[in-house]
Structures are given as C-alpha cells and as structure tokens.
Amino acid sequence: MSQLYTNLAKVYHEIYQKLFDYDQEFKFYDKHLKENDVRSVLEIGCGTGNLAKRLINAKFDYFGVDLFQEMLDIAATNAHKEYFLQADVRSMKLDKTFDCVIITGRSISYLTENKGIIEALKCINNSLKMNGLLLFDAIDAExxxxxxxxxxxxxxxxxxxxxxxxxxxxxxxxxxxxxxxxxxxxxxxxxxxxxxxxxxxxxxxxxAFIKDELTLFLRMCGFELISILPKKSYAWEDNFYIVRKVAYDF
Ligand SMILES: C[S@@+](CC[C@H](N)C(=O)[O-])C[C@H]1O[C@@H](n2cnc3c(N)ncnc32)[C@H](O)[C@@H]1O
The missing domain is CATH 2.20.25 (N-terminal domain of TfIIb)
Structure with missing residues (x-):
C-alpha cells in the first residue's frame, strides 16, 4: 500500500464515490443491523467516512478505525473526528465493546498473510460483545x-x-x-x-478468499459462521459474511 490512502486520499475519496454506491451500501448494512437489533457499530477500514456519516445520521452508536491518518482527516470532514481512531486492525485495542463490527469496502483484502488475518480476527473478537455480530465483504477467490x-x-x-x-x-x-x-x-x-x-x-x-479458508480462520478465532451471501460491487464479485462471536479469543 503506498499512495492511494496517503497522498492520494482525496483522489480516493472522490473516485470511489463514483465506483461504490454508498447509499446502496448504507441500505444494505442498515437492513442487517436493524434485523439484528444492533445499536453500537465499529467499522474497520472506515476510509474517508462515506458510510460513517450515513450510519451516524441514522443514529447508530458509531466508531471507525483506519490505518491511515490521511483517510481519517477526510472522514473528519464527513463527521466529527471523535468518531474515528487511527489504528491497525491487527493490533488495535479499544476500551469499549460493540454489538457489531463491520469491515467494509473489501478492506479485508489488505490482510494478505494468514498471521495478519488471525491477529485481526482476535482484535475484532476482543472488540465485540458476546454473541456480537461480525459483517464483512471479501472478494471471492473462486x-x-x-x-x-x-x-x-x-x-x-x-x-x-x-x-x-x-x-x-x-x-x-x-x-x-x-x-x-x-x-x-x-x-x-x-x-x-x-x-x-x-x-x-x-x-x-x-x-481474495475462498469460503472454506475464511470459515476456518473465523472458527479458529471464536466465531461461528451464520451465512454467506453473494454481493455485487464494482470490478470483482464479493461474498458477504454474516458471523457471530461465540467464544472469547484464546
Ligand atoms: C478499499 S478501502 C475501503 C474504505 C472504506 N471502507 C470505503 O468503503 O470507502 C480500504 C481501507 O482499509 C484500510 N486499511 C488497510 N489495511 C488496514 C489495517 N491493517 N487496519 C485498518 N485499516 C486498514 C485502508 O487504509 C483503507 O481506508
């Protein structure tokens, strides 16, 4: 990862509002969050806050984390900076637990090594209440x-x-x-x-991920897979994972 999320952050912000349909994304997440009585949401890889502002307007108790401060500086123009924290999902430690964690816009694609995926899922486990929900999209490797x-x-x-x-x-x-x-x-x-x-x-x-490998990573980190749905986005086809925390990290 070199420039897209640092000196090109403003370019990302403008281009991706034309590539991703954030209103559709919001509707999609809003439906799943409401169906599961979710109040508090932690977004991993929140980028420039395009989904954040919609979730905050819809009165979810929102918090967003991203690796790059340049992305968060733009997010802070979408919603107040108190909603965001610069952190790496593989090492983040938050002082609050949430009803739901979402990883949006295929941000999981940047976890290219097994070790990093397990570290990230453990940190996410620690940030979720028991039986809390994890929702994310991943590009379908098959x-x-x-x-x-x-x-x-x-x-x-x-x-x-x-x-x-x-x-x-x-x-x-x-x-x-x-x-x-x-x-x-x-x-x-x-x-x-x-x-x-x-x-x-x-x-x-x-x-990208095949379903079985992600299911194994999830099970190793205290999660149970509820379902996988196909999800349309731009360029590649995604799978959308609906997952529940069933055990504390070990
Ligand atoms: C494709 S962008 C998606 C951004 C946003 N979710 C959206 O839909 O516009 C991927 C995001 O993941 C973030 N990211 C990559 N690796 C990360 C990590 N290890 N921890 C936290 N965020 C990370 C990047 O900084 C970037 O903002």
Whole structure:
C-alpha cells in the first residue's frame, strides 16, 4: 500500500464515490443491523467516512478505525473526528465493546498473510460483545482466479465536480501468501488545458478468499459462521459474511 490512502486520499475519496454506491451500501448494512437489533457499530477500514456519516445520521452508536491518518482527516470532514481512531486492525485495542463490527469496502483484502488475518480476527473478537455480530465483504477467490489471466489491465475515467480523473491499472497474479495479486495503478487528473497529468501511483498486494479458508480462520478465532451471501460491487464479485462471536479469543 503506498499512495492511494496517503497522498492520494482525496483522489480516493472522490473516485470511489463514483465506483461504490454508498447509499446502496448504507441500505444494505442498515437492513442487517436493524434485523439484528444492533445499536453500537465499529467499522474497520472506515476510509474517508462515506458510510460513517450515513450510519451516524441514522443514529447508530458509531466508531471507525483506519490505518491511515490521511483517510481519517477526510472522514473528519464527513463527521466529527471523535468518531474515528487511527489504528491497525491487527493490533488495535479499544476500551469499549460493540454489538457489531463491520469491515467494509473489501478492506479485508489488505490482510494478505494468514498471521495478519488471525491477529485481526482476535482484535475484532476482543472488540465485540458476546454473541456480537461480525459483517464483512471479501472478494471471492473462486470467481476471480478461475479465469484470471496472468495480467489483467483496466482503465477508468471518473468525473467528480470539476475534477476529471483517469486510472490505468494492471493486476498480476502473485499467489505467494494465499489468493493474492499485485495491483499497480497510475492516477491522472485533467489539467486546465484538457490534458491528463500523472498525479501519483499505487502498488498494493491484495487477497481474495475462498469460503472454506475464511470459515476456518473465523472458527479458529471464536466465531461461528451464520451465512454467506453473494454481493455485487464494482470490478470483482464479493461474498458477504454474516458471523457471530461465540467464544472469547484464546
Ligand atoms: C478499499 S478501502 C475501503 C474504505 C472504506 N471502507 C470505503 O468503503 O470507502 C480500504 C481501507 O482499509 C484500510 N486499511 C488497510 N489495511 C488496514 C489495517 N491493517 N487496519 C485498518 N485499516 C486498514 C485502508 O487504509 C483503507 O481506508
């Protein structure tokens, strides 16, 4: 992870409001939270706070954590900074427990090593009340890798207000620590003369998951899987996991 969540945080904030439908995301989570009588919600990888502001407006008792302060600085313009904390999900220690933890926008993809996934699930377990709910989306490895050519390229152009952006991306199979791939993106913004100028680049390794491996990680960390639903998003297909804490971390 290099620039997308640091010096390109504002670009992320603008581009992703066109890639992710945050109103739809909110409706989706709101339905699951209400069905389960959830009041307090901890969001992991809350980014620039696009879901946070909707959950706070809907009167959930909300708290958000993200690894990058640059993302949280923008989130603080969406909702007060007291709602957010800079922390790594693999080592976070919070002084409160929640009815529900959500990991949104496929943020789990950044946990590329088994060790990191287990550390994160243990910290999440410690942040949940007993029988609390864990909801998250993860890119489906079976759908992604069955027809993943060695290199996949894509290009998109997005307009946000006066700003016009272009992103040119290359995804390359990696597989060194699970169902991982390397994602290189170059970001451009149109200048006053109508010409795209390069504004930054991002290199990340990301991970997709097969259902069985995630179910095993969850069981190892005191969770019980309730169900897995297909979930549509942009670019790749996701699975949505509904999970309950059934044991304290061990
Ligand atoms: C694809 S973005 C999703 C952001 C937000 N949920 C959204 O939907 O716009 C992934 C987010 O996960 C955060 N992230 C990555 N690794 C993390 C970690 N180890 N702990 C906490 N946050 C992390 C990134 O900083 C980034 O904001």
């Amino acid at each position: 759908k992604m890798f069955l027809d993943f050519k060695e290199i996949r390229t894509d290009k998109l152009e997005v307009e946000f207000g006066q700003n016009k952006y272009k992103r040119v991306s290359k995804s390359k199979k990696n597989l060194s620590s699970g169902w991982t791939w390397d994602w290189e993106s170059i970001y451009y913004q149109m200048n006053d003369y109508g010409i795209y100028e390069k504004i930054g680049e991002d290199f990340s390794t990301l991970r």
